[in-house]
Amino acid sequence: MRPLNATIAACPPSGIRKFFDIAAEMDDVISLGVGEPDFVTPWRVREAGIYALEHGYTTYTSNAGLPRLRELICADLAARYGADYDPGDECLITTGVSEGLDLALRVLLNAGDEVIVPEPCYVAYEPCVRFAGGVPVPVPTRGEDGFAVDAEVVRAAVTPRTKAVLLGSPANPTGAVQPRAVLEALVRLAEEHDLYLVSDEIYDRLTYTGAHTCLGTLPGARERTVVLGGFSKAHAMTGWRVGWICAPAAVAELCVRVHQYTMLCAPHVSQLAAVEALEHADADVAGMVADYDRRRRVFVKGLREIGLDCPEPGGAFYAFPSIRSSGLDSATFAERLLHEEHVAVVPGDVFGPSGQGHVRCSYATALPKLEEALVRMDRFLRRL
Incomplete structure (x- = not known):
């Protein structure tokens, strides 16, 4: 047979799923792995979805999404961050933030364009750059710095082929919230080199130690920034698949153009549920958010007490402790912890080279399970 697409064939399966496929076959596993809220979607939102089904809202919507939902998203961003996006031509509804990321990169990139990606980062970033014909250029961040992005390190990675910088804040897997000064420095760099900025802000409501900065609101950022957000994390709506893009009209128009041929529209019922969520x-x-914060404080304190240094996660629902004191690499630590103590975590290096020596632990699970996981991890470490 003739060969299949070489770019896709060269892309490895998600490193996150490997451990949870194994864990699914085991008994008594405490999973600290998959980045999904353990809360059920709020009842009022589910009820709106039920109402929509009962009353036959099962058709297509406009390609860009329900006008009411776009209006609410833009109004919400204006109220919380002072953002100024036109719901008519600068906002579109996507089938989750994952589709939004794919659309943005397809629209921004030509073949061979480079995208600088600070890492550790979400596992989809580099594959999505490649699927769009681009070349991901990872740059490191350090736990000692709270995984803050250093604009000078980014500057050193810029070449004549650099087209964009892609980052997430609050971040998966580190929980890092980029300080406003860091983001301002990145905007200045983008202006200097005429770069686009793609800002994944799916965890924007999940911040605990400081305010989130919407990148598109910074001076000089608006005309070169694509902001991605959605309802999966803070609203516990992962399975509803509703996200959004806010971007300059020229970018948003082309995102809608790709979207109308590949996805057509996000599910009508889900969009109506998202309207209820915002209203x-x-x-x-x-x-x-308050419950996540309580878990975060208990879990991070517990990690430190059992001897694992853990940078303070300012957002999302992940802790990213260093496991270097164990003498094991990330993959070995995760594999042995799973098989010996039935606790599932994700090796840090699946999120990029800077993640080596760390593991990702999601605290989006019930507090008693987190406390039991700490007991098991302590027992594991004492045996090493």
Whole structure:
């Protein structure tokens, strides 16, 4: 047979899923791995979805998404961050943030364009750059610096082929929230070299130690920034698959053009549920965020008490402790912890070279399970 697409064939399977496929076959496993809320979607949001089904809202919507939902998204960004996006031609609804990332990169990149990606980073970033014909250029961040991005390190990676910088804040896997000064320095660098910025802000509501900065609101950023967000994490709506893009009109128009041929529209029922989420679910979100914060403080304190240095995660729902004191590399640590103590974590190096010597632990699980995981991890470390 003739060969298949070489770029896709060269892309390895997700390193996150490997361990959880193994864990699924084992008994009594505490999973600290998959980045999914353990909360059920708030009832008022589910009820809106049920109402939509019962009343026959099962058709296509416009390609860009329901006008009411786009209006609410832009109004929400304006209220929380002072953002100024036109819901008519600068906002579109996507089938989750994953599709939004894919659309943005396809629109921004030509074949061979380079995209600088600070790492450790979400596992989809580099494959999506490659699928869009681009070349990912990873640059390191350090746990000692709280995984803050150093603009000078980014500057050193810029070449004549550099087209964009892609980053997430709050970050998966580190939980790092990029300080405003860091983002301002990146905007200045982007202006200097005429670069686009792609900002994955899916965890924007999940911040605990400082305010989130919406990258598109910084001076000089708006006309070169694509902001990605959605409902999966803070609203516990992973399976509904609703995300959004806010971007300059020229970029948003082309994103809609790709979207209309590949996805057509996000699910109608899900969009109506998202309308309810923005109109009436703020209290539900606040309750979930408070619970994550409580878990975060207990879990990070526990990791440090059993001898694992852990940078303070300012957002999302991940801790990224160093396991160098164990004498094991990340993959060996995760494999042995799973088989010996039935605790599933993700090796840090699947998120990039800077993740070696760390593991990702999601605290989006019930507090008693987190406490039991700490007991098991302590027992594992004492045996080493």
